[in-house]
Each structure stands twice: as C-alpha cells, then as structure tokens.
Amino acid sequence: MDLGEWLLLGGLGCCLLLLFDGYRRARGRRKRAVAASAYASSQTKPFEQTKPVERGSTEPDQTLPEADASSSCPPAPSGSSASFEGDDPATLIGASMSVVGDIDCAESIRVEGRLDGTLAADEHDVVVGALAEVGPQLSAGTLHIAGRVSGEQRVQGAALIAPGARVEGTLTAHRLACHEGASLQGSIQVGGHRSGAARR
Numbered sequence: 001m002d003l004g005e006w007l008l009l010g011g012l013g014c015c016l017l018l019l020f021d022g023y024r025r026a027r028g029r030r031k032r033a034v035a036a037s038a039y040a041s042s043q044t045k046p047f048e049q050t051k052p053v054e055r056g057s058t059e060p061d062q063t064l065p066e067a068d069a070s071s072s073c074p075p076a077p078s079g080s081s082a083s084f085e086g087d088d089p090a091t092l093i094g095a096s097m098s099v100v101g102d103i104d105c106a107e108s109i110r111v112e113g114r115l116d117g118t119l120a121a122d123e124h125d126v127v128v129g130a131l132a133e134v135g136p137q138l139s140a141g142t143l144h145i146a147g148r149v150s151g152e153q154r155v156q157g158a159a160l161i162a163p164g165a166r167v168e169g170t171l172t173a174h175r176l177a178c179h180e181g182a183s184l185q186g187s188i189q190v191g192g193h194r195s196g197a198a199r200r
Contacts, residue, residue: 032164
C-alpha cells in the first residue's frame with residue numbers, strides 16, 4: 001500500500017472514532033434525561049420545611065409538613081414541558097436555543113437550552129432541564145437543576161439537584177436537596193453553613 005491509501009484508511013478510522021464518540025455522548029445525555037424524567041414522576045415533595053430552633057431552646061429541629069402547593073418548588077425537569085405547578089407564568093428557553101447575554105426575569109423560567117451569561121430571577125422559580133447548560137451567574141428564588149450549571153449560583157429559598165445534574169462553582173442556598181447521582185464540585189453554602197470541599 002502506498003502513502004495515499006494509508007492516509008485514506010487513517011481518515012476513515014478518524015471518522016469512525018468521531019461517529020462513535022458522538023453516539024456515546026448522545027446516549028449519555030439521553031440517559032440523564034431519562035433519569036431526570038423518572039425522578040420527576042416519582043417526586044411529590046421535593047423539600048420539607050424545617051422549624052428554626054430559637055436561641056436558648058433545648059428542643060431539636062422539628063420537620064414541619066409540606067407547605068401548600070403555591071409555595072413549593074416546581075417539579076423537576078422532565079423534558080420539554082414549559083409549565084410549572086400553580087398559576088405562575090413561565091418563560092422557556094427551548095432546547096434548540098443558545099442565549100449569550102444577561103436575562104433579568106420577572107417570572108419563573110425554564111432553561112432547556114444553553115445560557116451563557118447572567119440569569120437573575122431573584123424571587124421566582126428557575127428550572128434547568130436535563131440537557132441544559134447555564135453559567136456563569138444565576139440567582140433565583142427556588143432552583144431545580146437537572147442539567148449543568150457552572151459559576152456562581154445564589155438561591156434565596158431551596159435548591160434541588162436531581163440525579164445526573166452537574167453543579168460546578170459556588171452554590172449558596174437557604175435549603176438544599178441533593179440526590180444520588182448528582183455531581184457537586186466547588187463551594188457550597190447552605191443556610192449559613194459552608195462546605196468548601198468538592199463532593200460527588
């Protein structure tokens with residue numbers, strides 16, 4: 001075989017490797033979406049409210065029953081639906097959208113695509129879908145993560161990290177629920193308590 005034939009075989013080998021890698025990545029994303037969907041269908045009460053202990057009190061923290069549906073978080077992302085529980089309107093960044101820039105939201109928002117910029121929805125629900133990527137800065141009233149979030153995340157209320165989600169950077173939240181299969185890497189501050197070590 002001469003040099004031209006070897007180059008042709010090498011090129012075909014590279015093409016096959018690229019196709020295999022693309023298939024492997026798509027299959028992994030599909031598995032994450034299925035895991036998040038299965039989680040969403042099984043989850044009925046994502047957070048429990050805890051009663052704070054007053055200074056000088058000797059009684060331990062007591063878990064209170066779930067609050068009414070209007071104060072709870074939206075369901076975990078399950079695909080392409082843009083509706084939230086309750087009557088709160090929602091903005092959708094679809095799976096085929098890629099947004100570069102800053103978003104200041106005065107309503108709940110669901111991100112299924114890619115957002116490269118700042119997302120500010122300080123008193124509203126933010127849902128990051130299983131295939132979504134958001135960063136480098138996010139602030140929300142409540143936050144559900146099933147996809148990938150990087151950078152600084154500030155949550156006034158509760159943050160829920162679903163199976164298969166990936167969180168990198170700094171997460172600050174009043175309450176946190178992290179499920180098995182999620183990946184946390186960076187600094188986490190929950191209710192005034194800080195954990196600086198990386199967790200998986």
